[in-house]
Amino acid sequence: xxxxxxxxxxxxxxxxxxxxxxxxxxxxxxxxxxxxxxxxxxxxxxxxxxxxxxxxxxxxxxxxxxxxxxxxxxxxxxxxxxxxxxxxxxxxxxxxxxxxxxxxxxxxxxxxxxxxxxxxxxxxxxxxxxxxxxxxxxxxxxxxxxxxxxxxxxxxxxxxxxxxxxxxxxxxxxxxxxxxxxxxxxxxxxxxxxxxxxxxxxxxxxxxxxxxxxxxxxxxxxxxxxxxxxxxxxxxxxxxxxxxxxxxxxxxxxxxxxxxxxxxxxxxxxx
Amino acid sequence: xxxxxxxxxxxxxxxxxxxxxxxxxxxxxxxxxxxxxxxxxxxxxxxxxxxxxxxxxxxxxxxxxxxxxxxxxxxxxxxxxxxxxxxxxxxxxxxxxxxxxxxxxxxxxxxxxxxxxxxxxxxxxxxxxxxxxxxxxxxxxxxxxxxxxxxxxxxxxxxxxxxxxxxxxxxxxxxxxxxxxxxx
Numbered sequence: 001x002x003x004x005x006x007x008x009x010x011x012x013x014x015x016x017x018x019x020x021x022x023x024x025x026x027x028x029x030x031x032x033x034x035x036x037x038x039x040x041x042x043x044x045x046x047x048x049x050x051x052x053x054x055x056x057x058x059x060x061x062x063x064x065x066x067x068x069x070x071x072x073x074x075x076x077x078x079x080x081x082x083x084x085x086x087x088x089x090x091x092x093x094x095x096x097x098x099x100x101x102x103x104x105x106x107x108x109x110x111x112x113x114x115x116x117x118x119x120x121x122x123x124x125x126x127x128x129x130x131x132x133x134x135x136x137x138x139x140x141x142x143x144x145x146x147x148x149x150x151x152x153x154x155x156x157x158x159x160x161x162x163x164x165x166x167x168x169x170x171x172x173x174x175x176x177x178x179x180x181x182x183x184x185x186x187x188x189x190x191x192x193x194x195x196x197x198x199x200x201x202x203x204x205x206x207x208x209x210x211x212x213x214x215x216x217x218x219x220x221x222x223x224x225x226x227x228x229x230x231x232x233x234x235x236x237x238x239x240x241x242x243x244x245x246x247x248x249x250x251x252x253x254x255x256x257x258x259x260x261x262x263x264x265x266x267x268x269x270x271x
Numbered sequence: 272x273x274x275x276x277x278x279x280x281x282x283x284x285x286x287x288x289x290x291x292x293x294x295x296x297x298x299x300x301x302x303x304x305x306x307x308x309x310x311x312x313x314x315x316x317x318x319x320x321x322x323x324x325x326x327x328x329x330x331x332x333x334x335x336x337x338x339x340x341x342x343x344x345x346x347x348x349x350x351x352x353x354x355x356x357x358x359x360x361x362x363x364x365x366x367x368x369x370x371x372x373x374x375x376x377x378x379x380x381x382x383x384x385x386x387x388x389x390x391x392x393x394x395x396x397x398x399x400x401x402x403x404x405x406x407x408x409x410x411x412x413x414x415x416x417x418x419x420x421x422x423x424x425x426x427x428x429x430x431x432x433x434x435x436x437x438x439x440x441x442x443x444x445x446x447x448x449x450x451x452x453x454x455x
Contacts, residue, residue: 001398005378006350030347030355030375037374038359072360213358216328216344220353223329245341245356250329 002040008047009033019054020061024068026198026222035068066136071107071214074152075114075169076159078244081212082118083164084261089239090122093207099128102206102233104197105214106132109143109190110156113172115210116186121166125189131204133195140192146182148173153180197226202233209234213243220250227251231269240267273369273400275302275391277419286318286337288447293321293335295384297450298348300340300372302365302391311339326354332381345371350379363395373399383408385449387437391423401431410434411449413442 004012009032013024024032040050054061076082093099099119103112112132119125134140148156153169160169173180195203197214209230215223230240231253240257242265248254257267274281282299289297299311312323323337324330332338332352340346345357345367355375362368369388373396376383386403388396390413404410412428415421417439427434437445 001374001402003374003378003402006380028349028355028357030349030379031357031359033378034345034347034357034371034375035359072358216356216358220329243358245327245344247327249327 002037002046004033004037004040004047006033009036012036012047012051015051016054016061016065019057020065022061022065023198026218026225028217028219031217032068039064039067062138066138069135069217070139071105071134071217073107073110073213074159075110075148075156076163076165077110077114077212078264079159079162079164081163081241081244081264081266082114084264084266085241086118086122086164088260088266089208089241090118090124092237092239093124094122096207097127099124099208100204100206101128101130102204102209103130103132104195104209104211104230105217106134106143106192107139108148109146109192110148111210111212112143112190112192113146113182113186114160116190117160117165117169117172118163120186128189130190131206132190132192134192135194135196135198137194140194144187144192146173146187148180148182150175150178150180197229198222202229204233205235206233206238207235208239208241210241212241213246215242215246223250224252227253231256234269236269238269240269241265242267272298272387272389273300273373273391273396274389275365275369275393275395275420275423277390281389281413283315283318284443285446286315286323288443289319289321289337289450291451293337293450294453295450296332296334296336296338298338298340298346298372298376300346300367300369302367302369302393302395303342312337326356328354328356330354340367340372342367347371347375348379348381349375350381352379352381363393365393365395369396370399374402377402377406377408384452385409385411387411387413387446388424388427388434389413390418390420392420393423394426396423397426397430400427400434404431404434409449411437411446414438417442 119128157169258270260266325341347355362370412424412434415425
């Protein structure tokens, strides 16, 4: 186990910015330290070896950034959330002629596909558009392919059933070369595109934003900036969905939302 | 304090020992299933008068408070004395992992009164409690001979043999005197 110290981490952040332009300075240090230490341990490197490695630029530094920012997700993560979404949020969205949803920090698309399935089963999918964004082109291209390992699919299927899915998750994918490929029909209203929550701005107005387990990546100041971005991206009475243990506390926007589900952190913009 | 299988009852007994204001923060990391809904502060409510919390992301760490790591997130401690939730991969199939909390505490620069590791079926915690010991803080491991599941304390001792051992005879007395000591 290789343990980095905080001063070393700060130096690493500066070097990565110089080499690649990518700026980790808004990221929560304790998590970043854990990730960087794990990267060193996994690749059997010490800090100076890592820096020499990153100085090659290109793929080396890109892979490092990718590994430190990737968001591990699941389809139908926190099944209760999807039950609440159907009863509390989708019932409200039903009255809209067109529904725009933003999945901010979508990783390989698990959340976007889950929402697509839920929208389909509530008859809303044909008038919905899901914008799924991430800062990594690599995870986006994997998301666009809609390919998942069968091992993961087992967990996702269990989640889907717990989320009171109406069919079987296997109705939404076919198996090819021992992998699960999501059916094209499900992908047709999902737009996967590049967007960095720490640098890019508002690009549309949404009735719902799902940004689950992304805020915990950021430090206090950066987190407030991201909350501002999400707030400004929401239509009035639009819904904000955070992770199971993420609240509006310390966001600066506590007064602008009402709580729809206190346990699952679903909020509605009210001013 | 970290524990897994066989540690829940110990946690409960330790909380009963906390019958007056604590001069430190007491943080428990117990391996729990991700869908575990029972909130430990509610469960232990009748056992102590000291405040109990499941910390949220960025909450400030307070003395005279008992904290419990929530299921499905690692609980990290930052140099700014705030808690950080982390959803990265599991250690030893566990999230929260004891190592994640222990290592972050060791790196935080915050003074650690003591770290303790109890019964459990994995090797989680061994690396973290070693780092705390190497920073010069007191570390205690339950004697594996009386741990309900000895693997976790045993792994910690195998990793580093200078931890102090908590024996069955005076286990709770010793923990109580450590919690309420004011020495550095």
